[in-house]
Amino acid sequence: MPGLTGMHTTADRLWQAHHDDLRALATRHRTRALTPRAGRDFASNDYLALAGSDRLRAAIGAALARGVPAGSGGSRLLRGNDPEHEALEAEAARWAGSETALFLSSGYAANVALLATLPQTGDLVIHDELIHASMHEGLRLTRATALAMPHNEAQAFADAAQQWRAQGHRGRIWLAFETLYSMDGDCAPLADLAAIAERHDAVMLIDEAHATGTTGAQGRGLADGLDGRPDAVVLRTCGKALGVEGALVCAPAVVRDFLVNRARPFIFSTAPSPLMAAAVREALRICVDEPERRTRLAALAAEAERRLVPLGATATGTQILPLILGDDARAMRVAAGLQRAGFDVRGIRPPTVPPGTARLRLSLTLNSTMDDLAALAVALEAMLA
Numbered sequence: 001m002p003g004l005t006g007m008h009t010t011a012d013r014l015w016q017a018h019h020d021d022l023r024a025l026a027t028r029h030r031t032r033a034l035t036p037r038a039g040r041d042f043a044s045n046d047y048l049a050l051a052g053s054d055r056l057r058a059a060i061g062a063a064l065a066r067g068v069p070a071g072s073g074g075s076r077l078l079r080g081n082d083p084e085h086e087a088l089e090a091e092a093a094r095w096a097g098s099e100t101a102l103f104l105s106s107g108y109a110a111n112v113a114l115l116a117t118l119p120q121t122g123d124l125v126i127h128d129e130l131i132h133a134s135m136h137e138g139l140r141l142t143r144a145t146a147l148a149m150p151h152n153e154a155q156a157f158a159d160a161a162q163q164w165r166a167q168g169h170r171g172r173i174w175l176a177f178e179t180l181y182s183m184d185g186d187c188a189p190l191a192d193l194a195a196i197a198e199r200h201d202a203v204m205l206i207d208e209a210h211a212t213g214t215t216g217a218q219g220r221g222l223a224d225g226l227d228g229r230p231d232a233v234v235l236r237t238c239g240k241a242l243g244v245e246g247a248l249v250c251a252p253a254v255v256r257d258f259l260v261n262r263a264r265p266f267i268f269s270t271a272p273s274p275l276m277a278a279a280v281r282e283a284l285r286i287c288v289d290e291p292e293r294r295t296r297l298a299a300l301a302a303e304a305e306r307r308l309v310p311l312g313a314t315a316t317g318t319q320i321l322p323l324i325l326g327d328d329a330r331a332m333r334v335a336a337g338l339q340r341a342g343f344d345v346r347g348i349r350p351p352t353v354p355p356g357t358a359r360l361r362l363s364l365t366l367n368s369t370m371d372d373l374a375a376l377a378v379a380l381e382a383m384l385a
Contacts, residue, residue, distance in 0.1 A: 028328060029328040029329040029332055029349070030328060030349050030350070037344065038339070038344060039339055039342045039343050039344040040342060040343050040344060040367075040368050040372045040375075040376070041344050041363075041365050041367035041368050042343055042344055042345045042362055042363055042364070042365075042368060042372075042376060043344040043345060043346045043361070043363055044344075044363060044365055044367065045182075045210065045239070045240035045241070045363065045365075046240070046241070046243055046365050046367060047210075047213065047214050047240065047241040047297055047319050047363075047364070047365050047366070048213055048214065048241045048242075048243065048286075048287075048293045048294070048297065048365075048366055049243075049293070049365055049366035049367045050213075050241070050242060050243025050244075050283055050286060050293075051243040051244070052243075053243065053286070055282055055286055056243060056244065056279050056282055056283065056286075058282075059278055059279055059281070059282035060275055060278065060279050062278075063084070063274070063275055063278035063279075064275070068082070068084055068274045068275055068278055069082070069274055069275075070273055070274075070275055071270075071273060071274075072085075072270060072271035072272065072273060072274055073270075073271075074270060074271065075267065075268065075269060075270060075271055076260075076266065076271045077260070077267060080270060080271030081271065082271070082274035082277065083274075084274040084275075084277035084278050084281075085103050085271065085272070085274065085277045087277070087281065088101075088103055088248075088277040088278070088280055088281045089101040089102060089103055089248075091281055091284060092236075092248045092250065092280075092281075092284060093250065095218065095220070095284050095287075095288070096220055096227045096234065096236070096248075096250040097220075097224075097225075097227040097228050098227040098228055098234065098250035098251060098252075099228065099251070099252050099253045100250075100251060100252070100253045100255075100256040101248050101249065101250045101251075101256070102248070102249045102251070102256045102259055102260070102266070103246055103247070103248055103272060103277060103280070104246060104247045104248075104249065104265070104266055104269075104272070105245075105246055105247075105269055105270075105271075105272045106237075106239065106245065106246060106247055107132075107134060107207075107209050107235065107237035107238075107239065107247040108132075108133075108134040108137075109134075109247070109265040109266075109269065110134075110235050110237075110247035110249055110265075111132060111134035111135045111137070111138050111207065111235060112134055112137050112138040112141065112265050113138070113249075113259060113263035113264070113265040113266055114138060114205055114233065114235065114249065114259075114263075115135055115137075115138025115139050115141070115142050115176065115205070116138045116141035116142055116263070116264070116265075117258070117259060117262050117263040117264075118174070118203075118205070118233070118255070118258070118259075119142050119143065119144035119172065119174050120143060120144060120171070120172070121143040121144065121171075122144070122169070122170070122171035123143075123144035123145070123171040123172045123173070123174060124144060124145050124146075124147065124160075124161075124164050124169065124171060124172075124173050124174065125139060125142060125144050125145070125146045125147070125174045125176055125205075126146075126147050126149060126157050126160050126161060126173065126174070126175050126176070126202075127139070127146060127147070127148055127149065127175070127176035127177065128148075128149055128151055128152065128176070128177040128178065128188070129148040129149060129150060129151050130151045130178075130181055130183070130184065131176055131177060131178055131207065132178065132182070132207060132209065133352075135176055135205075135207065139176075144171070144174070147160050151181075151184075152186065152188060152189060154189040154192035154193055154196060157175060157193060157196050158196045158199075158200070161173050161196065161200040161202060162200070165200070172201075172202070172203065173200055173201070173202035173203070174202060174203050174204075174205055175193055175196065175197055175202050175203070175204045175205065176204075176205040176207075177193060177204075177205075177206065177207070178206075178207040178208075178209065178210070179206060179207065179208050179210075179211045179221060179222035179223055180208075180209075180210040180211040180214075180215070180222060180318055180320070181210070181320075182209065182210050182320065182361075183320075183322060183348060183352065183353050183359070183361060184314070184316070184320075184322055185314065185316035185318045185319075185320030185321055185322055186316050186318070187211075187222060187316075187317075187318065188222075190222055190223065190226075194226060194232075197231050197232075198231065201231075202231065203231045203232070203233065204226070204231060204232050204233065205233050205235070206223045206226065206232060206233065206234045206235065207235050207237075208221040208222065208223050208234055208235060208236045208237070209235070209236075209237035209240055210237075210240060210241075210318075210319075210320065211223070212236040212237060212238075212240065212241055212242065213240070213241025213242050213283075213287050213294075214241045214294060214297060214318075214319060215294070218287055218288045218291075219241070219284075219287030219288070219291075219294065220287075221234075221236065227250050230252055232251075233249065233250075233251040233252075233255055234249075234250045234251070235247055235248070235249055235250075236248045236250060238276075238280045238283065242280060242283040242284070242287070243279075243283055244276055244279040244280050244283055245272070245276055246272045246276055246277075246280060248280075293366060296366055297319055297364065297365075297366060300319070300364050300366070300368075300370065300373065301317070301318060301319050301321075301364050303370055303373055304321055304362065304364055304373055305317075305321065307373060307374065307377040308321055308323070308362065308376075308377060308380070309321075311323070311377065311380055311381055311384060312324075312325075312384065313362060319363065319364040319365070320361065320362070320363055320364070321362040321364070322348075322359045322360070322361055322362070323359055323360040323362060323380075324357050324358070324359040325358055325359055325360065326356055326357065326358060327358060328347075328349045328350070328358045330358070331347040331348070331349060331358035331359055331360060332347040332349070332358075334347070334360060334380075334383045334384065335347035335360055337379075337383045338360075338376070338379055338380065338383060341379045343372075343375075343376050343379060345360055345361075345362065345376075346360070346361060347359070347360060348360070348361045
């Protein structure tokens with residue numbers, strides 16, 4: 001074809017900038033690649049080992065047997081609204097103690113929907129600097145003003161709210177934070193933030209991604225007890241401790257209705273699989289029926305601190321222990337060595353974490369045993385020597 005060679009040359013130039021960017025990442029030891037899962041699990045978010053559980057398999061099998069379709073066939077506002085979605089939302093609201101719940105395809109989509117949709121022009125979003133990337137993505141789309149606060153500094157939230165009001169602003173204040181931070185493993189000063197919300201007539205956007213299932217009565221998370229308050233919107237991810245996928249926004253009815261009418265990630269996305277809705281419902285029931293899973297996870301976390309803190313890991317009191325090594329290359333070198341030794345441990349580098357804080361993210365799950373943990377400590381000590 002005439003001009004075909006020239007077209008290829010143009011395409012080569014088009015992609016050259018991307019090649020250059022990848023080379024620059026490689027120079028800084030920051031390239032990413034997909035690798036098969038292998039070794040003993042110290043990397044996943046399947047904290048309660050539900051992803052491969054017999055109960056979830058049976059629930060999906062039973063759903064197929066009663067005719068639940070694999071696909072939804074469209075968005076929830078078209079023909080994609082399956083009875084399984086509505087059954088899950090009703091049960092999730094009862095479980096959480098919220099007025100309503102809304103099921104979305106992922107925690108990422110849900111956070112983008114919340115931050116891009118709920119705050120309005122003239123509002124202020126005060127957020128922790130270490131919130132999930134999905135929350136930051138929602139803030140890129142918001143019409144409100146956004147202010148980042150030092151990590152877990154409740155007083156900074158209070159001061160920012162007070163100063164903004166003193167400047168004469170009359171919009172709504174929103175406080176956005178996680179309850180259990182995925183890279184540091186520490187917990188938000190939840191009681192202080194709830195008091196600030198009440199004092200300044202603010203609404204909390206609470207991301208419970210890593211606390212759902214692992215903490216709280218019946219696995220409701222660290223925000224257990226805040227559901228039902230008019231100033232609390234709680235996001236509970238289903239793809240971590242619950243072992244499946246999707247996300248539940250637990251909130252007042254007006255929030256659900258507003259999202260259904262205004263949230264583009266909800267309106268214009270194909271609805272989640274009805275089979276996943278059935279599986280999430282069973283996962284919630286497992287959280288209620290099998291509290292011993294949380295007990296076992298807490299015991300594993302305590303033992304991990306005993307063994308790994310002397311090697312440099314940070315004590316967090318949760319199932320996530322960071323071991324900060326600082327240098328990107330060193331973090332990836334130690335992670336690769338542990339993987340060769342049969343342990344699935346991943347190195348985390350900027351921009352996921354701040355520069356100079358490259359680390360091993362040691363994630364504790366019931367897929368690993370106390371013996372696995374002891375063996376990991378021995379191997380890690382040798383790698384760090």
